[in-house]
Amino acid sequence: xxxxxxxxxKPGASQARSKTxxxxxxxxxxxxxxxxxxxxxxxxxxxxxxxxxxxxxVLALCxxxxxxxxxxxxxxxxxxxxxxxxxxxxxxxxxxxxxASLWQQGLNIWLATVLALFAAALGGALNGFLVTRFxxxxxxxxxxxxxxxxxxxxxxxGNTPPYNFPRSFVTLVGTGTVGPVPDxxxxxxxxxxxxxxxxxxxRYGRSLVLIGYNRxxxxxxGIDVRRSLLWAFVASGLLAGxxxxxxxxxxxxxxxxxxxxxxxPAITVVVLGGVDIFGGRGxxxxxxxxxxLLGFLTQGLLIRGDSSLTATMVTGxxxxxxxxxxxxxxxxxxxxxxxxxxxxVSGMGELRAGRxx
Amino acid sequence: MKQTRTFQRxxxxxxxxxxxxxxxxxxxxxxxxxxxxSAAGLATIKxxxxxxxLGLPVFEANQKGALSVVHELGISFKFTAPATASAExxxxxxxxxxxxxxxxxxxxxxxxxxxxxxxQKAMKAGIQVISYDSDVAQSARDFFIQDTAYNTIAxxxxxxxxxxxxxxxxxxxxxxxxxxxxxxxxIGAMKSYIAARYPHLKIVTIGYGQSxxxxxxxxxxxIIHSYPNVKAILPIDGAAVVGTAQAxxxxxxxxxxxxxxxxxxxxxxxxxxxxxxxxLFLWNEVGQGKLTMLMARLAYExxxxxxxxxxxxxxxxxxxxxxxxxxxxxxxxxxxxGAAVGLPGTYSIAAKANKVSGATRNTVIFSKPxxxxxxxxxxxxx
Numbered sequence: 001x002x003x004x005x006x007x008x009x010k011p012g013a014s015q016a017r018s019k020t021x022x023x024x025x026x027x028x029x030x031x032x033x034x035x036x037x038x039x040x041x042x043x044x045x046x047x048x049x050x051x052x053x054x055x056x057x058v059l060a061l062c063x064x065x066x067x068x069x070x071x072x073x074x075x076x077x078x079x080x081x082x083x084x085x086x087x088x089x090x091x092x093x094x095x096x097x098x099x100a101s102l103w104q105q106g107l108n109i110w111l112a113t114v115l116a117l118f119a120a121a122l123g124g125a126l127n128g129f130l131v132t133r134f135x136x137x138x139x140x141x142x143x144x145x146x147x148x149x150x151x152x153x154x155x156x157x158g159n160t161p162p163y164n165f166p167r168s169f170v171t172l173v174g175t176g177t178v179g180p181v182p183d184x185x186x187x188x189x190x191x192x193x194x195x196x197x198x199x200x201x202x203r204y205g206r207s208l209v210l211i212g213y214n215r216x217x218x219x220x221x222g223i224d225v226r227r228s229l230l231w232a233f234v235a236s237g238l239l240a241g242x243x244x245x246x247x248x249x250x251x252x253x254x255x256x257x258x259x260x261x262x263x264x265p266a267i268t269v270v271v272l273g274g275v276d277i278f279g280g281r282g283x284x285x286x287x288x289x290x291x292x293l294l295g296f297l298t299q300g301l302l303i304r305g306d307s308s309l310t311a312t313m314v315t316g317x318x319x320x321x322x323x324x325x326x327x328x329x330x331x332x333x334x335x336x337x338x339x340x341x342x343x344x345v346s347g348m349g350e351l352r353a354g355r356x357x
Numbered sequence: 358m359k360q361t362r363t364f365q366r367x368x369x370x371x372x373x374x375x376x377x378x379x380x381x382x383x384x385x386x387x388x389x390x391x392x393x394x395s396a397a398g399l400a401t402i403k404x405x406x407x408x409x410x411l412g413l414p415v416f417e418a419n420q421k422g423a424l425s426v427v428h429e430l431g432i433s434f435k436f437t438a439p440a441t442a443s444a445e446x447x448x449x450x451x452x453x454x455x456x457x458x459x460x461x462x463x464x465x466x467x468x469x470x471x472x473x474x475x476x477q478k479a480m481k482a483g484i485q486v487i488s489y490d491s492d493v494a495q496s497a498r499d500f501f502i503q504d505t506a507y508n509t510i511a512x513x514x515x516x517x518x519x520x521x522x523x524x525x526x527x528x529x530x531x532x533x534x535x536x537x538x539x540x541x542x543x544i545g546a547m548k549s550y551i552a553a554r555y556p557h558l559k560i561v562t563i564g565y566g567q568s569x570x571x572x573x574x575x576x577x578x579x580i581i582h583s584y585p586n587v588k589a590i591l592p593i594d595g596a597a598v599v600g601t602a603q604a605x606x607x608x609x610x611x612x613x614x615x616x617x618x619x620x621x622x623x624x625x626x627x628x629x630x631x632x633x634x635x636x637l638f639l640w641n642e643v644g645q646g647k648l649t650m651l652m653a654r655l656a657y658e659x660x661x662x663x664x665x666x667x668x669x670x671x672x673x674x675x676x677x678x679x680x681x682x683x684x685x686x687x688x689x690x691x692x693x694x695g696a697a698v699g700l701p702g703t704y705s706i707a708a709k710a711n712k713v714s715g716a717t718r719n720t721v722i723f724s725k726p727x728x729x730x731x732x733x734x735x736x737x738x739x
Binding site for chain 1: 411437438439440444445446448453456457470473474535536
């Protein structure tokens with residue numbers, strides 16, 4: 001059936017497909033934004049405790065899920081390129097522990113932060129190196145490095161990892177605000193815009209998406225696939241490291257397993273954001289929106305009085321529904337396209353046949 | 358063109374459906390909060406109980422005890438926790454409880470430091486914070502309910518082992534991890550009790566099961582193989598208890614090597630029944646849940662101007678005017694009576710730390726350990 005369209009229709013089809021894909025991405029992003037508005041409106045109108053938080057209180061809720069968002073942004077870069085990074089959670093733990101331990105050794109905490117971020121980028125580079133140099137699946141490489149990063153964090157952190165950081169640090173990266181806006185939100189906004197620009201507006205970003213969409217084609221078009229992928233993993237490592245610093249600041253404590261619980265939510269955000277888990281399709285704007293959608297959904301349900309079990313379950317239901325919907329959409333798009341082509345081809349035949357009769 | 362428009366419309370419909378799905382998902386979520394039913398004249402207060410995670414029998418037993426007394430205490434009660442033990446998950450919950458204007462938060466902490474900022478925020482918002490079972494940093498709670506004194510539970514385990522294996526035997530300990538606070542304290546208490554009372558009893562080794570049943574099993578088997586003279590193994594962590602009993606049963610040493618540990622009887626019924634487990638020590642988790650709720654009420658009353666409790670107050674069935682309160686800012690011990698929730702005797706709140714019992718400031722020691730043996734294990738459902 002699908003082979004019926006004649007070969008001459010193929011270039012047109014692929015063009016039409018990318019156009020539909022682009023349209024779908026737009027629709028998905030708009031839908032996420034609409035959902036976010038609906039969700040916030042619902043909580044505001046139906047949950048008095050949510051309403052009584054006020055603007056600053058609602059904004060402060062972000063402090064509990066922006067770590068996940070930071071990791072998701074980096075993860076999205078890697079996933080767009082058709083790879084995955086499972087080591088981001090452990091990397092967050094490691095960077096927090098490194099920062100805290102260096103500080104405990106007497107280093108200035110900001111210098112310690114810079115060094116920890118550098119180490120995180122280096123860890124990402126290690127992932128990228130292993131993946132591109134030895135052609136091992138990133139799933140396996142990062143599954144492995146995840147354990148390495150985690151164990152190093154445990155070893156460095158020791159039995160009682162450091163806590164009680166200087167006030168200035170905790171305020172700036174943890175719980176500080178500018179007016180009603182948490183510092184974390186401001187930093188996230190900057191990073192998110194940068195990530196969005198990188199993917200949507202730069203040659204590098206477009207090449208990443210192409211690598212994810214069709215690696216052979218991207219190679220033929222002169223893209224240095226290895227180098228592009230390497231930098232994608234560096235970005236992922238760096239952002240995971242950043243998340244680790246924020247987590248430590250927010251909890252005012254480092255913990256060698258604190259990032260473990262961030263990995264799966266981050267991947268959830270990436271997928272919910274409309275990024276194809278096999279790469280090549282998706283937008284950063286979707287990931288950014290999904291961060292807030294999922295975050296406010298969880299926090300709102302908790303404030304509504306639901307148990308965290310319910311919140312987790314609802315998150316799962318929403319994710320599955322969205323994915324089923326997305327796949328259905330894709331099929332629909334394909335079917336529509338085929339139908340369109342078939343109509344055009346066979347319609348001509350029918351017309352001719354009709355005339356003949 | 359027309360077809361494209363239909364296509365878009367269909368998409369639109371689907372997007373709408375997705376929105377509806379989320380909205381429905383949000384509204385149909387079920388809560389298990391029992392309805393508030395205040396005792397006559399007593400102002401209802403909102404109290405949350407947040408254990409380390411959901412689904413653990415000991416924490417459910419706490420909940421059962423709490424539920425049995427919240428009506429008389431005028432408490433609107435909520436039991437909530439992360440689905441897996443997670444300090445970050447607890448922090449999210451604490452944040453939501455602050456937003457919901459709870460009066461008292463009771464918790465068993467997954468981590469002593471991570472929840473400190475959020476609990477201090479709660480205390481600043483006028484919420485009383487009471488930890489039980491597993492403490493947070495002292496600066497982040499008002500009171501702590503310690504399960505039992507370290508020295509008494511250590512004595513219970515050692516005495517039982519000596520009764521089985523004699524005062525000159527070789528014994529081994531199975532713990533969780535080398536840095537687990539409470540296990541370290543118990544081991545220390547056992548060692549000092551042995552030194553004072555049974556100088557010829559020898560601890561030949563300490564195995565670490567990493568709070569994992571499979572690891573505990575292989576560690577315990579290793580001990581049995583490498584120390585053939587060991588007459589008793591003392592597992593002092595939930596996973597270690599099960600793993601040790603499994604090892605003894607698997608190597609056909611049931612009854613020859615005694616197993617005396619610290620743990621709850623329900624997961625170990627099988628090993629009591631087949632003779633590979635001789636004795637377990639724990640505290641009455643149901644009673645601990647009752648005490649936690651009583652202290653929630655007393656802490657609330659104390660913060661709202663009620664007179665200080667004494668060894669005789671509150672009485673068994675207090676009227677609203679007979680309630681007393683407990684406070685944290687006294688430099689001396691305080692006392693209160695457990696009769697209001699059917700607990701016998703007087704409880705004392707330590708004014709300063711006590712190395713022997715392990716109590717820190719503003720700590721109440723709940724009870725003497727309860728001993729579970731082959732003859733009584735069936736009576737307990739935690």
